[in-house]
Amino acid sequence: MTLDMTTVPETTTVLPPLSAAARRRRISGVVRRDLASLRRSPIRIFEIVFWPTIELVVWGFVTVYLQASKVPFVVSMLLGAVLLWQILHRASNEVAIGFLEDIWSRNLLNMHVTPLTTTEYLSGLIVFSLTKVVFSVAMMGTMAYLLYGFGILTIGVALVPFMGLLLVLGWSLAIVAISCVLRFGEGAQVIAWSLVFVFQPIAGVFYPVSVLPSGLQVVASFVPATHVFQGMRDVLGGAAIPWDRMAAAAALDVVYVALALALYTVTLRHARAKGRLSRFGE
Amino acid sequence: MAILEACLLAKRFGPVTAVEEVSLTVAEGEIAGLLGPNGAGKSTTLHMLLGLVTPDSGSVRLFGLDLDRHRTEVLSQVNFSAGYLGLPGVLQVREVLDAFARLYGLRHPARRVAEVVGLLDIGSLLKRKVIDLSSGQQTRVHLAKALLNEPRLLVLDEPTAALDPDTGDRVRRLLVDLARESGRAMLITSHNMREVERMCDRIHFMSAGRIVASGTAAELAADFEVADLEEVFLKVARQ
């Protein structure tokens, strides 16, 4: 194997392809491409402002109404849920959109003939999605505070594991969505936008899973987000951070990511076998 | 040393046999042409050489390395451009080139972008969005992208179709010069027989998924007892 390697001489143009520097450089290519694309399409900036605003306003007024009609309810739980849900939603959509842009612009083959590995490609999409998630959440957090006096920071240090666990889940859902588009074609784009919503009723985003039928409760216990949203309610209700729940969610996240990556790998292999990569955009 | 060695490649898509028993070598500094009628299997062959399509059987070695097992190393030194590809349209030309310079892991992205911009004379397009360019201008941007990593093998699928005769001529000269000066190898498909005649050291004719004849333009014309490549093409296509 080492003998083999000597036949590719080092060039001054390209960093040694397997070096960490080359990998970082290639990932930066994905990130900068997506950032440039965001900067050049104001419509997309509009979108990341629009949806979070709408959701926050709607749910904010729901809480105002509930309070006014003296329904005993912890307002912060609903607004906290809206904010955390946005993290999951955006993490999933923004990663998927980076991939879809390659399909829309018939750039997919160009990407697949670069030395970029699957891990590097997905890492690039993820780093890029982080910038938008941070932006969205900061904006919503500020609005929630200004409009309803809800400070997301009242969740305290638990906010960090909550957000991290939801981000990872969102990314794994995005990888599943990307795989579906790769497998079933552009028609499957709708999956990219809607997959995350399957988890909204099950994960008990706005209510405890104890209200679900017992069968669904079992399903819910296998969704990382369930533990995060329950954990958030616990913390806002004054309890300590439920570390056992966080550990369960983290373990589930690992399983979800591993399954999503395996699915993507299999789908890519299938796409290459069937010659599908060149069929997009035709 | 052979830059590219493809051995007995075959590919079926359902009932369609796209490529059957294609073997091909390209040497350092060689410009090879792949000709043949529509549907002959040229693009499928190129895609197998680039790892975009997995062959049903056969093997691809680039620079002596197995493509499957050394994908990242191999693709660092290969590039590809095709008439049917797009680039992220909303991006400005310089943003596209910057992104690809990084995607190829270049040591000095900005410096190399400036070089290819000079080579293809697209300095005046840098601040324009790709979608706003004419197809000939876009082709030049595609070629600039394809030269970014100074590829040891450049694969071009009908690259010059959208160029006006003047630009086409200049691009052809540039490619030939690059091959002569740097020992870069190229594999090109084209329906422009004069272009192939002028550029290619060796020409492979494909028909119905097979390579049916190989040689220089002159050798092929002699073999088929015709005057030029165009007539060879017609003979092969109508066999």
Ligand SMILES: Nc1ncnc2c1ncn2[C@@H]1O[C@H](COP(=O)(O)OP(=O)(O)O)[C@@H](O)[C@H]1O
């Ligand atoms: N991804 C694919 N799926 C199904 N059929 C394909 C695919 N790619 C090519 N083909 C078929 O394989 C044959 C060869 O196509 P192609 O390699 O594109 O030919 P050429 O580039 O010489 O015009 C054609 O019949 C084409 O329809």
Ligand SMILES: [Mg+2]
């Ligand atoms: Mg073709």
